[in-house]
Amino acid sequence: MSGNKEQQIIEAAIRVFARKGLEKGRIADIAVDAGIGKGTVYEYFRSKEEIFTAIESSVMQEMMNQLAGLVGSDLSPRNKLEALLEQGMDAMIGMGDAILIMTELWAQAARGLWHDSGDTFLEEVYEEFRVIVKEILRAGVEAGQFREMSYEGVATLLLAFMDGLAWQYMLIRDHEKFENVKKEAIRSFMRGINK
Amino acid sequence: MSGNKEQQIIEAAIRVFARKGLEKGRIADIAVDAGIGKGTVYEYFRSKEEIFTAIESSVMQEMMNQLAGLVGSDLSPRNKLEALLEQGMDAMIGMGDAILIMTELWAQAARGLWHDSGDTFLEEVYEEFRVIVKEILRAGVEAGQFREMSYEGVATLLLAFMDGLAWQYMLIRDHEKFENVKKEAIRSFMRGINK
DNA sequence: AAATTATGACTGACCAGTCGGTCATACAAG
DNA sequence: CTTGTATGACCGACTGGTCAGTCATAATTT
Numbered sequence: 001m002s003g004n005k006e007q008q009i010i011e012a013a014i015r016v017f018a019r020k021g022l023e024k025g026r027i028a029d030i031a032v033d034a035g036i037g038k039g040t041v042y043e044y045f046r047s048k049e050e051i052f053t054a055i056e057s058s059v060m061q062e063m064m065n066q067l068a069g070l071v072g073s074d075l076s077p078r079n080k081l082e083a084l085l086e087q088g089m090d091a092m093i094g095m096g097d098a099i100l101i102m103t104e105l106w107a108q109a110a111r112g113l114w115h116d117s118g119d120t121f122l123e124e125v126y127e128e129f130r131v132i133v134k135e136i137l138r139a140g141v142e143a144g145q146f147r148e149m150s151y152e153g154v155a156t157l158l159l160a161f162m163d164g165l166a167w168q169y170m171l172i173r174d175h176e177k178f179e180n181v182k183k184e185a186i187r188s189f190m191r192g193i194n195k
Numbered sequence: 196m197s198g199n200k201e202q203q204i205i206e207a208a209i210r211v212f213a214r215k216g217l218e219k220g221r222i223a224d225i226a227v228d229a230g231i232g233k234g235t236v237y238e239y240f241r242s243k244e245e246i247f248t249a250i251e252s253s254v255m256q257e258m259m260n261q262l263a264g265l266v267g268s269d270l271s272p273r274n275k276l277e278a279l280l281e282q283g284m285d286a287m288i289g290m291g292d293a294i295l296i297m298t299e300l301w302a303q304a305a306r307g308l309w310h311d312s313g314d315t316f317l318e319e320v321y322e323e324f325r326v327i328v329k330e331i332l333r334a335g336v337e338a339g340q341f342r343e344m345s346y347e348g349v350a351t352l353l354l355a356f357m358d359g360l361a362w363q364y365m366l367i368r369d370h371e372k373f374e375n376v377k378k379e380a381i382r383s384f385m386r387g388i389n390k
Numbered sequence: 391a392a393a394t395t396a397t398g399a400c401t402g403a404c405c406a407g408t409c410g411g412t413c414a415t416a417c418a419a420g
Numbered sequence: 421c422t423t424g425t426a427t428g429a430c431c432g433a434c435t436g437g438t439c440a441g442t443c444a445t446a447a448t449t450t
Contacts, residue, residue, distance in 0.1 A: 001390075005429095016402095023216070023234075024218070026404090026406085028406095028432095031431095031432095036430075037430055038432065039407095039408085039432040040429075042406095043429070047406080048406065070259075070448095097309075100308065100309070101296070103302040103306075104305075105303040106301065106362065109366075110213075110299075111214075111295075111298075113295065113387070114213075114214045114292075144438085149343055149379060149383075153376045154379050156367070157360075157379055160360045161355065163358075164354070164359025164360070164362070165352075166360050167301065170305055170308065171304075171318060172351070173308070177347075181347075181348045181352060183345075184345050185308045187346075188384070188387030188388060189383070189387060190387075191388075192384060193383060221440080222440065222441080222442095223398095228400095231396075232396060233396085233398065234396065234441095235395080236396070237441070238396075241441095242440080
């Protein structure tokens with residue numbers, strides 16, 4: 001039961017923060033959820049802030065890994081993009097209730113926009129994602145599969161698309177109903193850019 | 196300077212919550228921003244919670260009013276939908292920094308999903324919106340302007356679309372750059388459902 | 391001068407982070 | 421083998437600071 005305690009704490013923290021929010025989620029709650037003492041949490045993390053940062057990294061890392069697998073594949077641009085959408089949404093569904101942590105990530109990033117002049121971690125990830133998508137789009141246009149477009153515009157649109165769907169999925173929380181949305185979403189998006 | 200004090204407080208609260216977040220934004224901050232004493236805030240609102248609820252109503256009310264104007268118009272379904280997208284995004288841009296409050300609304304709603312079995316306020320608004328959009332879509336299909344589709348699926352997609360774009364706009368915060376995205380977004384979405 | 395409205399000092403609840411202490415385990419000496 | 425000793429993971433009571441909400445008083449209006 002006691003494997004990597006750091007991971008154990010992160011997973012507990014995701015559950016707690018998803019349920020209560022970043023501010024209301026107490027360190028004591030995380031400790032209880034992880035089945036350890038409060039003091040022990042501080043053996044592994046310096047502060048609450050640091051736990052949240054670790055969650056951010058963990059969630060984003062996973063997304064990026066999945067993305068990397070796709071990019072390396074030898075699918076056609078159209079199939080690559082479809083797979084991207086499909087897998088992205090399946091990943092959301094796979095997160096279960098932990099997906100509610102996404103709103104905390106977003107809210108946190110939004111607050112950051114006021115303070116730091118510079119990049120949030122989340123912004124960096126988005127930029128990375130956008131670069132990859134633009135590349136697929138360009139390849140698709142060159143292959144004659146996609147219409148002419150503003151790559152930057154459509155890449156941003158795709159991000160909006162996926163975040164928005166994540167949000168809708170949180171609200172719906174009904175796999176079956178969401179399957180319907182997912183199907184239409186992919187169909188509409190692809191029709192929107194296909195030649 | 197002292198018109199409707201309730202509205203004055205709400206506006207101050209939007210600024211404060213957008214900048215600091217719902218938890219970190221102190222009542223004292225709101226009072227200072229509104230140019231009144233802390234105690235006075237409690238003359239108009241019973242609690243912090245109540246202020247937030249008022250913000251929710253205020254923001255959503257405005258959205259709904261705008262929507263109602265469109266529905267009543269005698270535009271064709273296609274033009275109605277395009278106007279909906281266009282106006283929706285212009286409304287976002289018009290919110291300025293106050294748009295950052297949206298993430299707080301979302302995060303709050305997400306937390307609510309754990310506790311209440313029933314509907315969040317936000318969920319109700321979404322449902323209302325979906326009903327209106329479905330009606331436009333149905334009219335469009337009947338008029339031969341739109342392809343056959345799952346109304347529920349596409350309506351949800353449209354919501355995802357707009358929320359996602361709101362989020363991207365928050366991150367970009369560059370009107371010019373966003374104009375580009377906006378144009379592609381509308382083009383792609385309409386292509387996705389046009390016959 | 392009574393009523394209404396505004397104020398900010400005050401209070402009590404709450405919680406992140408600290409720290410002195412416990413205890414299971416490992417290793418060494420007898 | 422078993423007694424003694426060292427280690428550091430683990431713990432939760434405690435502290436210091438923060439902040440929502442209260443209330444006695446002050447200012448303003450009627």
